Amino acid sequence: MSVAAILSFEEAMEKYDPVLGFEVHVELNTKTKMFSSAPNVFGDEPNTNVNEVDLGMPGVLPVVNKAAVESSIKIGLALNCKIAESCRFARKNYFYPDTPKNFQTSQYDEPIAYDGYLDIELEDGTVFRVEIERAHMEEDAGKLTHMGGATGRIQGADYSLVDYNRAGVPLVEIVTKPIEGAGSRAPELAKAYVAAIREIVKNLGVSDARMERGNVRCDANVSLRPHGRERFGIRSETKNVNSLRAVEHAVRYEIQRHAAVLDSGEPVIQETRHWHEDTRTTTSGREKSDADDYRYFPEPDLVPVNASREWVEELRATLPEPPAARRKRLQADWGYSDLEFRDVVNAGVMDSIEETIAAGASASVARKWWMGEIVGRAKTADVEPSELGVAPATIVELNQLVEDGKINNKMASQVLDGVLAGEGTPAEIVEKRGLAVVSDDGPLLEAIDAALAAQPDVAEKIRGGKVQAIGAIVGGVMKATRGQADAGRVRELILEKLGVEG
């Protein structure tokens, strides 16, 4: 396998203008398949979730899954698409062992949803509108495993094994219009676009949206043209790009590769490229030739789908608040700065903070706990913060204990450890671990006397008005009380004792 020459990304950007296009396949999480009543379940024993329809046996009759149509309409609506009043299915004919019927039932000239758009917000807040050409219904293919050979790749394989459990799983394919004007932000936009699609279908509840399971899969089209030229260059289509990071890397790599090809004076070949996560490069797949002559024709075994306006409006009424709008609303409600909010989102604690505020915490208290104590512990435990097991009510209770002066922040952290260790509620842990703040002034005054005696020069400074020196005395007291004193009260008592105004 020869390694393609590439230009640096910066040089590629100086010379050329990238145009992108995406086909994202979303597997729906219906209970059954698109055209058969066999279960739509991931990870079962091979060829156990199939019946005669999925295996393409002669004389069978497919029947459309109503829930899958409704999910498709919801996706169309969430992408600001028009929903076709009438649409139909078509056969896409090709011979390949992942498709036992020798055709895939898809939609061709009449997709269920078309002419939409999605506003994509990049990390710095720039909003980029991606136009949606169409979203159509189809079925997934079976899973091939190539056996033998050295690499497990298809080249050099001795034979292939086929599991048809995935065959017939409902898919919605979302196709963008050509995306122009992204410039050097093309790789970033690619990642953000796929992330947005994944977030939307997850939020709609129509897909499990787990990329590692192939629920959301992206084919990325890239072409370059010299700056100022309107006509598009020749594109490549990179398949098998199945993580957000890979989408960004693949687009970046293809831009660099195209630029090197164009620089050499050669034409770019219109072809399928395969993404390799290990080397972060693409290699040539088959060239597009008559393998792409799919001879679509209307599926004679299925009748048209008519989406009445009443039905569409009923479905529209069930749509949840779009994720982007929800983020805007929450940020405004909580009064977080852009930076604070972005950190919260990136840390994956937005939902947890929302729940904690609903449980009675203030926005700033909820953020302090989640972004401080909890994110740190989650990182150590290598789990998502929300999976650590901290209930919103626990945070509210902990904060109340601190505000009431019963425990200080350092103790609160220990109490949280206790909660996570399953020792009980915060109040119970304070009791059990004997963590209450020493609020009786008697022992404090003793400790203060001792600390002042130990550091007479500091005491003298404070008497002389250098109040900022008080930290050393407070520190001594806290040490003597093993952290169980209320530092604020200690400070008050020291100033009182020395007769200095705070």
Place this chain on the structure above:
Amino acid sequence: MAAINRDDVAHLARLAHIEMSPEELDRMAGELAVIVDSVKSVSEAAGADVPATSHPIPLSNVFREDVVGHTFAAEQALSGAPDSFEGRFKVPAILDEE
């Protein structure tokens, strides 16, 4: 007469994975031309006001509720397979495509 030449037939035969002799290609080119002409005369009978028909019965929205039905056991699914291995269909290596 519609122009269906031998190359068109050879192309279709390849797409359909049908092996055809030179004689068969010649004969089929003539027969397909007649068929295409016949279809064309039907098209001419329909005016611009007649929508294309993909199904003879005026039905729409034939749906199934999303309820799990029957499945095969893997042995049943594989019972007609020329070859299988560990619960999966075994097929020859595919080298020329994806």
